[in-house]
Amino acid sequence: MRSSRIIVFLLIALTSASCATVEPWERGRLAQPEMALDVDPLAAELEAHTYFSKEGASGGTGTSGGGCGCN
């Protein structure tokens, strides 16, 4: 039941990804630094590490690094 929610979520997200053709010369705004998936990679790393250490859930956007004995 719960795993079906993940599948439904991904299907909705993928379906919503249907999109118009955007030519390379129309991608200037997408290339702005503010539009990066992680504007500040070090800040994103530290935040992910902090939440991983202090919450019961983690992951979702990739695989990287090892564990820690964080209390």
Add this chain to the structure above:
Amino acid sequence: MNKKNNIHATVQSLLASALALSGLGQKVAAQTLEDEQVNYRYSKYDEDALPDGLVQSGDPARYQIETHQFRLVKSIGDRYSLTFNAVHETMSGSSPWFVLPGANGTPVQILSGATIEDKRDEFRGKLTRLAENGKWSLELGVSDEDDYQAKSLSLAREIENEDKSRTWALSGSISLDDIDPTDALLFDRVESAEKDSFSIYGGLTQVINRDTLLQVGLNVSKHDGFLSDPYKRVFVENTIRNDNRPGSRTQYAASARLRHYLNSVKAALHVNYRYYLDDWSVEAHTLDISWNQKLPSGWRLSPAIRYHSQESASFYSPFFTDSPANGFYSSDYRLATYGALSYRISVNKTINDWDFIVSAELYDSKESLAISGTQFQTSGLVDFSRFTAGFNYRF
């Protein structure tokens, strides 16, 4: 009509050339190497003391962590790039130890009696290679603490479609961890243990239109070995026992990350959502929204808000009046039902090849913030503040 078409084609060609020269057009695609740069951040993390009524004994000063992060990105020829990350952390303070039933069944927290002093060093090296239709990357990492060592390896592949509007990502990682708790004999802790983790990720990043990007992904992780917390104890049937969790855990996390540019105000809206589920029955929803406002003279202001709500693990309770039939129990607040709100703000100033950054975060967690509401009072939930300062230098 022909003349109009010719003009249109000429303008398109000029725009494409201008974008190619500026590099703007290429940065949207994954098939580029990251700019050569050095990044440094210093962060101070400070947990609030627990309310007086919730603590019976122990050092009320909770964790403080100072973190230094260093990152170097260096190109090797036209097709390779090396990224080196180093982290040095020093931790001090006390940590929730176990929970006792108080008056009227209210949980009362016992914190670790002595101040914990520890440090952690992490080093990671990543080699990225451009391929014809994307890139490969291989990363090796080690993390070392007095009582915990982790060695990790990850391999990632990104594949773009022909017009570079869609990027598929696939990665896998393994981490082999050794746990050697301090004062093991004194406190009846496990003396030495191992934990192995395997993780895979699949994702898709899609250009939706000229202002919008969407990334969706699914991450599955499997952990085996010693997954209990060697420093936490549990009140079970009038005895104090060691935290005891199952020896395996499978985690699923589905994520969606939306980026939308509002050209009229020169700002980017970021919306991140994650749905999480594992076979310990922890289920969580996390929503993170930030506004990245470009300002004149190289300034950028980025406020953000994050909401996290989770349901407890099946073997979690603040204390156990009866011994669970399956023998698993934990009163670690991180496995409890609760919700958390955090507020962040970041200010960035760019001067030529330099970025200077300061940021702050306030994190507040409560049982009542959970989507399901308060199920029972949980002692030990953490509130913290964090301050960060640093710089980037591109060379």
